[in-house]
Amino acid sequence: MRLLPALLAPLLAALTAFASPAAARAADLAAVPPVRACESLAAVDLSAATGARTTQTAQRVEGAKPYCKVSGTIAPAVRFEVRLPMQGWTQRYLQTGCGGLCGMLYIDAAKSKGCLPVTEGEIVLASTDMGHAGQDMAWGTDPARREDFAHRGVHVTALAAKALIAAFYGRAPRYSYFSGCSDGGREALIAAQRHPEDFDGIAAGAPALNFTVQNSFYHAWMALSNTGPDGQALLTTADLPVLHAAALKACDALDGLADGQIDDPRRCRFDPGATLCQGEARPGQCLTAAQVEAARKLYAGPHTTAGRPLAAGSVQPGSELAWGGVFVPQGPRATIFSAMIALQAINGLLLTPNPAPPLALADWKFDEATFRSLEPARRLYNADDPDLSRFAAHGGKLILWHGWSDPHISPLNTIDYFDRVGQRMGAARRDRFLRMFLFPAMYHCAGGDGPSDFPLLERLMAWVERGEAPAALIAHRAAPNGAPVPDARSRPVYPYPAVARYAGTGSIDDAANFRRAAPDRAAAPISWIGSR
Numbered sequence: 001m002r003l004l005p006a007l008l009a010p011l012l013a014a015l016t017a018f019a020s021p022a023a024a025r026a027a028d029l030a031a032v033p034p035v036r037a038c039e040s041l042a043a044v045d046l047s048a049a050t051g052a053r054t055t056q057t058a059q060r061v062e063g064a065k066p067y068c069k070v071s072g073t074i075a076p077a078v079r080f081e082v083r084l085p086m087q088g089w090t091q092r093y094l095q096t097g098c099g100g101l102c103g104m105l106y107i108d109a110a111k112s113k114g115c116l117p118v119t120e121g122e123i124v125l126a127s128t129d130m131g132h133a134g135q136d137m138a139w140g141t142d143p144a145r146r147e148d149f150a151h152r153g154v155h156v157t158a159l160a161a162k163a164l165i166a167a168f169y170g171r172a173p174r175y176s177y178f179s180g181c182s183d184g185g186r187e188a189l190i191a192a193q194r195h196p197e198d199f200d201g202i203a204a205g206a207p208a209l210n211f212t213v214q215n216s217f218y219h220a221w222m223a224l225s226n227t228g229p230d231g232q233a234l235l236t237t238a239d240l241p242v243l244h245a246a247a248l249k250a251c252d253a254l255d256g257l258a259d260g261q262i263d264d265p266r267r268c269r270f271d272p273g274a275t276l277c278q279g280e281a282r283p284g285q286c287l288t289a290a291q292v293e294a295a296r297k298l299y300a301g302p303h304t305t306a307g308r309p310l311a312a313g314s315v316q317p318g319s320e321l322a323w324g325g326v327f328v329p330q331g332p333r334a335t336i337f338s339a340m341i342a343l344q345a346i347n348g349l350l351l352t353p354n355p356a357p358p359l360a361l362a363d364w365k366f367d368e369a370t371f372r373s374l375e376p377a378r379r380l381y382n383a384d385d386p387d388l389s390r391f392a393a394h395g396g397k398l399i400l401w402h403g404w405s406d407p408h409i410s411p412l413n414t415i416d417y418f419d420r421v422g423q424r425m426g427a428a429r430r431d432r433f434l435r436m437f438l439f440p441a442m443y444h445c446a447g448g449d450g451p452s453d454f455p456l457l458e459r460l461m462a463w464v465e466r467g468e469a470p471a472a473l474i475a476h477r478a479a480p481n482g483a484p485v486p487d488a489r490s491r492p493v494y495p496y497p498a499v500a501r502y503a504g505t506g507s508i509d510d511a512a513n514f515r516r517a518a519p520d521r522a523a524a525p526i527s528w529i530g531s532r
Contacts, residue, residue: 024455024462024470026117029090035170038068038086049163050074050156060086065121070164071105078148079133080157081105082126084168090122093165093173094457095158095199097180097187099445101344102130102149109179110446111203111456113484118457124165124173128157130187137348146349150380151190154178158191158198175464179457181205181445182408189383189417192398196391201464203399203456206409206445209383209417210312212374213530214409215345217302217310219338220364222327225297232332234294237324238284243295244320246274251317257502261441261450264499265316265404266523272296298327301410304367309528313412319405322443326407337408350377371529384530386420388434397463398434399470403442403452411438416526418496436496437473451475451491453484470495474511492516497523 041058056072066086073079094117096108107127112118131148132139139145158176166172178199180188185207192202208214228234235243251268252258262268272295277286287295301314315323324330327338339361347358351373364370378384391398400418402411414436422430441450454475462468472495477488489509492500494516506513 024459024468025466026092026115026458026461027465029092029174031088031090031122032169032171033087033089034068034084034168036168038084038168041068041070041084041164041168044164044167046072046074046160046163049159051159052076052156054160056160067121068168072160074156074160076131076142076144076148077133078128078131078153078156079105080126080128080160081107082124082161082164083107084124084164085121088120088122089124089169090117091171091174092117092123092461093126093161093176094118094123095126095154095161095176095178097154097178097184098127098130099180099182099184100341101135101349102128102153102183103132103134105129109457110181111179111454113453113458114455115458115461117461124161126157126161128153130154135344137344140348141354146380149349151187151194154187154191155195155198158195175200175461177201177203177457177460177464179203179205179460181207183208183211185209186211186381186383192388192391192396193383193385196388196394196396199396200394201397201399201460202391203401203460205401205456206403206406206411207383207400207414207417208409210413210530211381211383212345212350212377213311213371214413215341216350216364216374217366217371218314218410219327219342220346220361221302221310221366222298222314223336223339223342224361226294226327226336228290233329233334233336234291235287235323235328236332237328237330239287239291240320240323240328242275242285242287243272244318246270246272247317247320250274255499255501257508259508262316262318262404263440264519264523265318267520268317270299270317272299298323302366304529308368310366310371311410311413312416312526312528312530313410315407315410316404316412318441318449319407319443322405322407322448349381350374352376368529384417384420386417386424388421388430389425392425392429392433396433397460397469399456399460399463400434400436401439401456401473402436403439403444403448403450405441405448405450406444408444412526414438415496415523416528416531419525435470437470437493438496439475439493440491442475446478451477451489451493453478454493472516 038060046054053075058070068084070082117123130153176199185204188204247270250270255263275287302310402414418436442448442452454473459470472492476484476490490511500514501517
């Protein structure tokens, strides 16, 4: 009799692999009405729940889907907002993360298409500014504010929100979720690692999990690599189409389909030297020798002088059009994000005490001693702990997702973390509660040449509430504002390491014409100074 499960396992796996993703839905939960007036929530004592003095206001917000808005502060300065439906609450709670260094209150339930609890206003929503307002780095001198940003802000906001839910509806949420991208992805992983009982389902997109490396070595390297001896940018946005076209020419068809996107850039051996001008320089048509060398450094990412990688990875071939504004400016003297974020982090968050006088990017040392000096900050900020045993024991489900063409955070960081969780917990155990999805030609959190809009929250809820692990995410190409483009490309994206392969007939822009397949060969392990 024991042979029967073994014989059925491959069949069940096949059925799961090709099950229609459209069948996944959240559970049918009864709606629960409020048991008290919205305005009375201002008087609820939340201090015991949060462990710190907490004050709040409450007001009803009218509209097609009215809700009770509670705005508050948890000492010393963690601001939060909670939105509680006035009717139709189906016993769920969703907390959303923020990006960059946060400093703002912004509830963003992104990638919620098809997720009725969100789209129909049946879910409690909340977010936090992580303990500071704006991008002024003065707060970085305060250890308590650093801790609030690192992890405490997300946790105490969850505690406050759940206490408000209990007070307003007379019961706790049945299911609790967290979703965020970029630093919000880091916040998501921090929750799974340090406060594993706060959420039942977590979606972590393009997570800045190696925060200290990301905001020092990576962005400083990218800014410096594209700066000439005269202080001006070597590559500008006008040069990026040249690089992009050459990368596609070299690698687009490696997956067997020339479709304008590189499905797995790790297989690409593109050399920017292919764009070198023959003879005189022709801006916008070819690159100078200095520009070629700058591009090579950008693809390589930060290294020590001995060649040892200081980050898990860098930008991937095919991502070139996304570099603009991040580390490649529109003009030779225009400002770039990489320089700004690196200077803010180096001078305001990563060292104790903060450097005085402040460091310039040229002062930053790309060596192992500097890497080791960031260890206290790594322990505080980074979401790199591969031991998710407590989250798994809680019954939690985690979806990692990342775009292959992300210029801000290399997708190799997320792959490296996924692999390390498998090494720590065992691949079979990991795969019972964790899935990772990599989206070809997708930029940072959204946009790009490839399909980037997909039903993330719907699939997460179906997994948590019905046990339906996501067999695929059907992604659609989106407009710059994030809306799906009518009649545009759709593709299935399968849990890593599975890939989508064209079935050989039908439109290459229709997801129905692709099938799940194993990669042609296993990827080499990622090795960098932080691997240990």
